[in-house]
Amino acid sequence: MxxxxxxxxxxxxxxxxxxxxxxxxxxxxxxxxxxxxxxxxxxxxxxxxxxxxxxxxxxxxxxxxxxxxxxxxxxxxxxxxxxxxxxxxxxxxxxxxxxxxxxxxxxxxxxxxxxxxxxxxxxxxxxxxxxxxxxxxxxxGLRFEYQRVNEELPFLRGQLNLNQQLRQPPGRDHRFHVRHEVYLPDRPxxxxxxxxxxxxxxxxxxxxxxxxxxxxxxxxxxxxxxxxxxxxxxxxxxxxxxxxxxxxxxxxxxxxxxxxxxxxxxxxxxxxxxxxxEKLFERFVARCLRTSLAPGLEMRTPARSESLCEHQQKPIFRLEPDIYIADGTQRWILDTKWKLLDRSKRVDKYGLSQADFYQLFAYGQKYLGGVGRMALIYPRTEAFHSPLDAFDFDERLHLEVLPFDLDNERLLGVERLGFAHRPLRMAT
Known part of the structure; x- marks a missing residue:
């Protein structure tokens, strides 16, 4: 076995x-x-x-x-x-x-x-x-620290504890209750x-x-x-x-x-x-993107500022896209999905999930006000090696489906989103 x-x-x-x-x-x-x-x-x-x-x-x-x-x-x-x-x-x-x-x-x-x-x-x-x-x-070399020690010794060391010493029973006058500090490696x-x-x-x-x-x-x-x-x-x-x-x-x-x-x-x-x-993939993509953003762009992972609706004047059903990028008044929403797509399976919608599109539509309405570009990011494979054609919710809100190359740490098609970025480094 x-x-x-x-x-x-x-x-x-x-x-x-x-x-x-x-x-x-x-x-x-x-x-x-x-x-x-x-x-x-x-x-x-x-x-x-x-x-x-x-x-x-x-x-x-x-x-x-x-x-x-x-x-x-x-x-x-x-x-x-x-x-x-x-x-x-x-x-x-x-x-x-x-x-x-x-x-x-x-x-x-x-x-x-x-x-x-x-x-x-x-x-x-x-x-x-x-x-x-x-x-x-x-x-x-490890770090040591001084620690206060209270003990009974046959000789004086450090400070004599008078209260304890006065309570010493007869026959033990030769023993001293002392308080001193010892340099020990016992630290958290x-x-x-x-x-x-x-x-x-x-x-x-x-x-x-x-x-x-x-x-x-x-x-x-x-x-x-x-x-x-x-x-x-x-x-x-x-x-x-x-x-x-x-x-x-x-x-x-x-x-x-x-x-x-x-x-x-x-x-x-x-x-x-x-x-x-999916969490490992999300964290890795976010880390690579953060190093590639041009100076001045804000990035949050994840965003937690919007909710789907309000109930009794309180927000309910928080919306948390994986990556939120802002440059002044312009904003972008990116969400990662650990799933293998196939460009050849158009009839099966490439393996995309309708629930994910509902989710991104809600993100677009709440975070972008229904105007802008978003992206779903999937791992790059031989069957999904280049971006799909854009998906349009309407003439103002668009969704890109992009592959992320894990070997070379590159988001393919990132230029479609329109935010300023440095070229992602190639893995050595």
Whole structure:
């Protein structure tokens, strides 16, 4: 039975023996049952992780990432950015690039080799990046802080606690109650790193990662692990003395489930990372567009200033387009959709959704006053490699359907919208 299973979004998983592909794979019965229980928990929160068909077959939804099951199965789910073709290595590289945008990390922090040649699931890549950052930080030196300590000693140290000393029972006059400060590494940032390191050391299946985690664990032995993760993240310092801690914080958040759109809850504590693919795509497109806008243009992601209607003089049904761009009185609305279109299927409306057009029409009326240009942005594929002809709601309100090239980080047909922009850089 395979312990590492790699599939794409919307793939089928079953318990019987099948020929393994990116769209269909076999998992153990225990892993199957765990996924079903996990899905039930997500469904109670209003989110669908997968759909079950019978007792031996399930279909994944549009989540990507990694799920570790208690039986040791590692299920890797990569983006489906091509309808038929596409390799696992390409999908992994794309997922890591999208994750960097989600964490708002500069792409230069990760070399091309680390994106394309690291042949392992996303969780191992994340753990490897965390260990690299932690190793660098430990070599440069951790931050310590003075902490007040009250203790009983056979000698004077610091300040004598007179109230406690006067209550000293007979026979213990030689002991002193003192109050002093000790320079310790026990601070929120270090406690969180130690907890993340413990999680990595228990979860990694890579021998090099485990070896480095063991070494770092010995070097951080005097630091206690965090017991209040949320409180310690809130107390994470932002001053310039902690500038060298900034690169490791996103990786700590990721490993400790503080940076996930959805947390994988339960008694089993593995490294599980799940992300809605449409959110990753939305964040990546917005980041690329922001760097390409000409100076002076305002961009909001998302916009939240308008609602569909009012009820009892209060707005109701808020309208939230993914991207809002303004240049003085001129405005544009852009919305991203993670869906594969096909230019050749005119009869099937290219795969477009009527509900999406209703949504954009409402955006156009409320945000643009019924006048201007909007865009629906889909991933570029071989079947959708150039913009469609414009869709006209009327002579004043127009909608473009544009492909976004994920490899070269370019919005094709952006000039149709008419706002000032720099040429988008080509990926190296």
């Amino acid at each position: 395979p312990r590492n299973v790699s599939v794409r979004e919307h793939a089928w998983l079953c318990t019987e023996s099948v020929t393994a592909t990116l769209d269909c794979a076999q998992v153990s019965e225990s892993a199957f049952d765990y996924l079903c229980l996990l899905s039930e928990g997500f469904s109670r929160g209003g989110v669908r992780l997968l759909q079950v068909e019978g007792q031996r077959r399930l279909k994944l939804d549009n989540f990507v990432g990694v799920i570790q099951t208690p039986c040791g199965t590692v299920l890797e789910i990569v983006p489906k950015h091509q309808a038929e073709d596409g390799s696992l290595a390409e999908a992994r590289a794309l997922l890591r690039k999208l994750l960097l945008a989600l964490l708002d990390l500069p792409t230069r922090d990760v070399s091309v080799a680390s994106l394309q040649l690291f042949d392992a699931p996303l969780s191992e890549w994340v753990m490897g990046r965390f260990l690299q950052e932690l190793d660098t930080l430990v070599r440069r 940032e270090n406690r969180l790193m130690k907890l993340a390191l413990d999680r990595v050391r228990q979860s990694t299946q890579d021998a090099n990662h485990w070896r480095l985690a063991q070494e770092l664990s010995f070097r951080l032995a005097e630091i206690p692990s965090s017991r209040q993760v949320w409180a310690d993240f809130r107390a994470w310092g932002q001053d310039r003395l902690l500038a060298r801690y900034r690169p490791i914080k996103p990786w700590c958040e990721l490993i400790l489930n503080q940076h996930m759109p959805l947390a994988v809850a339960g008694d089993y504590q593995g490294i599980s990372l799940l992300f809605p693919m």
